[in-house]
Amino acid sequence: MNKDEFCTFLRSIxxxxxxxxxxxxxxxxxxxxLHKKRFGTELSDDAVSELFSYDDLNGFIQSFLKVQDMFTSADDFTYVFDDLAKYLVDNNVVYCEAFFAPSAFLKKGFAYPDMTAVFSRKIAEIKQKYGITVKLLSDVSRTFGCDNAMKNYSLLDEYPCNDxxxxxxxxxxxxxxxxxxxPVFEKALKDxxxxxxxxxxxxxxxxxxxxxxxLHTERIGHGITAIQDDKLMDSLKQSQIPLEVCVTSNVFTKKYVKSVAEHPIRAFYDRGLFVTVNTDDPVFFKTDLIEEYWRLYSECHFTLAEIKQLIKNSFNALFISAEEKAAFCAQVEKAFCKAGI
Ligand SMILES: [Zn+2]
Incomplete structure (x- = not known):
């Protein structure tokens, strides 16, 4: 398949x-x-290209914090969820478990329940308009220390929110x-x-x-340095803890991977690890989910049958019941069958 054919096909799944x-x-x-609202001035093209230039993970985190700084009030999340809805629809993502990072917003004085009120309103709207489910995981953040993490966690108790x-x-x-x-992970899992x-x-x-x-983490974000440790590879194969692999993100932050073709995802998959495919930060890394699968198909030699398995893996990695997972996987099978694959 050429890229157009592949993307059209993947969009149907x-x-x-x-x-x-x-x-x-x-x-x-x-x-x-957001920039205009926050600072009263236009965000110049130079500022945009500077915002999206980084050489490593810490440089990227600085840009991420700059974007968070552009928010003026909790209502600004309305824009985020409108863009999220478009992203999910464009990529035919029917279920998404996404992170939001409250620390910087709380430091700016946003009230947590004001933010979750916007989240819940917009998530219900996305479900109603498009039938897409969005669930959130609150980022407790390594950047600001354990006290801050515990403070963020306690907000989940103080302001319960099903989303x-x-x-x-x-x-x-x-x-x-x-x-x-x-302590934060112990408490969260105990709760x-x-x-x-x-x-x-x-x-x-x-x-x-x-x-x-x-931490007894239920999934591992990235996990790419497992490739350096054979015992760890065996252990991850045995435990089948899902890896949330984000290929383009790793190429952008440059630490261990210099190109898509040399990304360890191929080795992980071949070894029998539980691999899922994700974008991490699509606007920052100029990608989307269909593009990620295209890169695996065109640069890492994943076959369409393997891509089907990767797509099913993502459903199987969700925090939903076994019945729901089976129902989503059946939909994937059906969509591939319909295309004669
Ligand atoms: Zn991430």
Missing amino acids: PKAEVHLHIEAVPTIETLRT VIGIGLGGAESKGPCRDFV GRHAVAHAGEDVGPESIWDAVNL
């Missing part, structure tokens, strides 16, 4: 995404609107080791909430071991 940051979905047009199903540990992996966040952690994105395999053994 229902998909899930389990590693997406909502603040990284706003279009440039939305960013210009927020648990926590994610994101932010600067090299600055905030897993061991600092054990029956979901808990996932970025690990092995910017730090070696020891970070993944810690996410598994100390």
Whole structure:
């Protein structure tokens, strides 16, 4: 298949995404609107290209924080969810578990319940208009330390919201080791909430071991440095903890992967690890979910049958019942059959 044929075909297949940051979905047009509201001046083309230039994960995080700084009030999330809806529809993503990172907004003085009120209103609207389910994981963040993480977590208790199903540990992996966040993960899992952690994105395999053994993470964000540790590869194969792999993101942040073709996703898949495909931050990394699958097909030699399996993996990695997973996988099978594949 050429790219057009592939993208048209992939668009016909229902998909899930389990590693997406909502603040990284706003279009440039939305960013210009937010900037104008916040600073009263136009966001210049030079400023846009500077915003999207980074050489590593920490540089990217600085840009991420700059985007968060453009928000004036909780209502600005309305733009984010409108862009998210468009992204999900364009990629035929029918179920999405996404991160939002409250720390910077709380520091700016936004009230948590004001934010979740907007989230719930927009998530209900997306469900009603498009039949797409969005669930959120609140980022407890390695960047701001354990006290801040615990504070973020306590908001889930204080302001219960059905759309927020648990926590994610994101932010600067090299600055905030897993061991600092054990109390937050212990509490979240004890409370029956979901808990996932970025690990092995910017730090070696020891970070993944810690996410598994100390945090008992239910999924691993990225996990690419597992490739350096044969024992870890065996352990991940055995446990079948889902890896939320984000190929283009890893190429952009440049730490361990220099090109799509040399990304370890192929080795992970061949070894029998539980691999899912995600975008991480689509606007920042100039990608979308269909483009990610295209890169796997065209540069990493994934066959269409393997891509079908990857798509099913994403549904199987969701925090939903076994029956719901089976129903989504049946839809994927049906859509591939319809296309004669
Ligand atoms: Zn991420």
